[in-house]
Amino acid sequence: MTTTGHSHHQVLVPNSDEEYPATPATSATPKKKCKKRLRRKSEWSDVKRKCLKNNGKKHVTKRGKVVDDKILGAPCHCRYRCFEKISHSQRYDCFQRFWRLGTREKQWDFVVKYSKKQPKNMRLNRETPNKRQFTYKYFLPITPTSTQSQIENVNVCKTMFLNTLSVSSKIIRTAWEKYDGCTVMEEDMRGRHANHHRVIKPDTLRSVCDHVRSFVPVESHYIRKSSTKLYLDGSLTIPKMFQLYKDWFDSSIYASKADTVRQYRDLVNQNFNLGFFIPKKDQCDVCHIYRNKTDRTHEEEDSYNKHLLNKNTARKFKDVDKRTAVESCGKILSAVFDFQKVLSCPHGQVSVFYYKRKLSCLNFTIFDMGNKKACCYMWDDSRKERC
Template identity: 45%
Template sequence: MYLMYNFIKINMTNRRDLNANGITYLLFLFFSDSPLPEGADLLEIEAISNMISFDAGTDLSDNNNLPATLSDLSQHSPVHKIPDDLSPRSSDTHYPSSPECTTNHLDIDCCNDFCPYFIGDEIREPLSQLSNFTGYSTPQANTPLTCFSDVTSTPDRKKVTRKDKGNIRRQHKNEWMDVKRKKKINLGKAYVTRKGIYKPKKEIKSPCKCRLKCFEKISTDQRKAIFEAFWKLGDHHKQWIYVSNLVSQNHKRRVYVDTQSRRKYTMKYRLPLPDSDSSDENNLIVCKKQFLSTLSISEQFVYTAIQKTDSSTGTVTTDNRGKHQNHPCKMSADVKKSVCDHIECLQPVESHYTRKDNSKLYLDSDLNFHKLFVMYNEWFDPIIYQCKAETERQYKTIVNDSFKLSFFKPKKDQCDVCHKYKISESRTEMDRETYANHIINKNTARGLKTADKKEAISSGGKIVAATFDFQKVLICPYGEISVFYYKRKLATMNFTVFNLAPRTATCYMWHEAEGKRGANEVSSCLSDFISKGVDAGAVEFRFWSDNATGQNRNRIVFAAYMLLAQKYNVIIKHTFLEKGHTQQEGDSVHALIERSAKNKCIYTPLEWFALVRWAKQDGKPYNVVEMDHTKFLDYKSILASKNWAKNTNGEVVQWTKIKEVKVFPSDPNKLLYKYNLDESQYMTIVTRTNTRRRQQDNTNIPPLYDDVLPISLAKKNDLISLCNSGIIPAVHHNFYQSLSVISHNAIRNTDTDSD
């Protein structure tokens, strides 16, 4: 009643419209048992009840349609202003699905929720302030799949960068707070105790004023030099040796009291003169106060150094604090074997980037040590193993000492040049020049991409500027079910082409039984994209991508450009971003897909296709093109009998160093290329053979695959076992049972191009 009361007053005063849904909601509140607010006017309540009895189509903003009581209410009641954060949007305001965003998304995180490059923790609900008291929330995924769960994911914890990345993880004892505190104590620096008490640094104290006149024998500068030399040792054992060499302990020769004296020894103190050796002849005898004040130590420190000195040999006992050998090992060999066997039972995730040059074991990114330990307790068999790891810390220690383990994919696009330069302690002039050129190339590439984007927007669809890249492998079945981590899974590929001008994404998707991830698959997807772009009126295509040689920067893709430029009468240009800085707008598509798949179970590639279609909440949804083996063409076949070795100047073409290629439809046999984006002139390679025979007809490209691709027998057995155990629903069993198995005669690799 309270909400209805205030809601009607606000809307009547501010001339808001109330439709049928609003009347229904008010009726629900009116007939509830909610109490009236304090000071509520009964005349207002009567007016509200009369208003609710109106037809839903009545224009309530017109005072002529209101009863006298309510009309008076709207005229004489005080104005109730709606807070800005709760005010609904005006119907006159236009909110485009993808407004122009001026943020540099490659350098700065965008805060605009409506921008397609925005990557946030969660998709925020519209008018989320109202959801606290209305009880309604916006669904996170408008998906038709009933198998998806509605569990809302919690924000991830802040990631901590490992300092020994790429190696077996060890304890960094030098980074422990107690070890750092101890080093500061031994160096005489200021520190904070465990109880939070601040201790100032050691400082030289005032000299003595004894009858030996020590303050006249040694100057202040000499005392400071001795003080600094002593505390630079930074080790108690070395400092004890230093003190024991300067302090001598002798039996007393005279007794001045009749009773037994507690003093048995006489101490003689010396200070070394700077720029002299440590012999006693060059040490200056001083009093105790002068000695202690110069070194800024206590009398007990001297006694400890003397006690630890062996009078016969002159050696000082090592400081053994914290170095005891009473460290019982509670992790037996059987415990370690059980943990190692459990890790070896898990199926590693295939890396999307570096497949050969990395020895690390990559597990699913949804796993962590806590989940692994829970799975370990469920997996452990007491019949096979006598003991098991009792705590998560034991489990983690054994894993870290035995495996190179990571829960994330290796990202090759992390710039090794920048990382090497930042951690380098001794940078040469050549290193600085290399790094400076690297940054210049990065900025040049990004500036040219921005220029292409602006030209595409202003061309009205004549120029298409797009980026493309593969997403990391999507696995089937997918979900946070423990048995999935022990089985081999089917891989699903997503090749995303992002059109920069309209900010739309096309996702070409297929699974591993339909195709691979090579240059022929990339060329086939780009051929479809160019064909649809030509139908929309495009005459020039400008592509941007990373430097993956096996997929993007090779002769197969370049030959496909030459063929497509002639076929569709278009200009095609492909530019490569600087290595290590290949971030692009299509990465936001992949990030949104990963967030949408969180806390969901996906059993087949078809469900991945559906999830991608419904992943985007605002604006135009992603266009998913389902590829199969019949749509992939063998563009490598057109490489034969053509010149790909030398350019028109007789120079050998260095394919892996090419930064940009360009093809014109007027002369499709010429490939223009350059090694540096700052260069104004292109180099040319003519692929036409120097023969009088009729040129080979390349318009009809043969299919890449004659049939579906087989998978390994071990992978199919794992998938069938999941079906038989009921983990995969019965409706999907036919799909997995229909997958063919690889024969002993391995199929030939048709999509590689090594240069």
């Protein structure tokens, strides 16, 4: 008789006293961080749009308007003759240096560094009140050459300054408003302020956590002791759980609830380390360890090659035994056996089944390779308890 090894599907079985990890507000000891993806901000369309905008690249606004790349503006023709003080290549170098900064905070710092705010000295009509109390001076940095060792700041007019950086005058006012007058530049709080209307209320968090705890995790004959992850039925998904949550929610117990799938998913991922049980093909421990090693020794490589040789040899013997059993017309028996994954009952698409205590059913299968017949021996947890 030819036999093969047992096939196990690993699932963590929680203790009966605490089936799910406690929420951060009630947890006494720190739990292992959730491995689920929470946010991938770099992939958000708003973040991509903001990065393109801050780098002066072509982008599309939320309203669908196409904004072209930033280009170097035309030089001025003022009476100070700024166009003679700085060449086109030097202006283009300033333009690139400004837009390579990539963030509004650094660009504001650039504007403050190369501009000077000072009180207005001369007023033509002193009797008429004037709101403008300050005036600005503007400079452009020139890259040092072979004859210069330091960057030289060239005094230019406002038009030359704005056209060289390809910005409007609004950025000058904003930069000086963000500047504290010493060294600190205030952060760009657009989209990061605390005055958001979407606030997670305590009852919303409590209702989602209670709903997830109402599900019964999938049990198995194998316990993965080194893992803190808990598995739900493989037919469940986050959107399906959200639909069940809307039917399960009781307004007499909870004052508020999660309104969207995204809100529900974020709360689940932040407070639980859950997964959906999907049976996978068993992997050999020796092969898995060998593939994950980066610094393999010659002894380990020889051991792994012998392991592969034994595997191929065993597979050939199995094929020979199978062919012999088929040709013997029932005189020789060649069989393989396997433990199936644990079957959870009751099983179905009815919503109430997901909240019921599961009964674990085990299945031991023997397959006659010659006659191509299988025998299944099934039992449940009640037998195990009687034994």
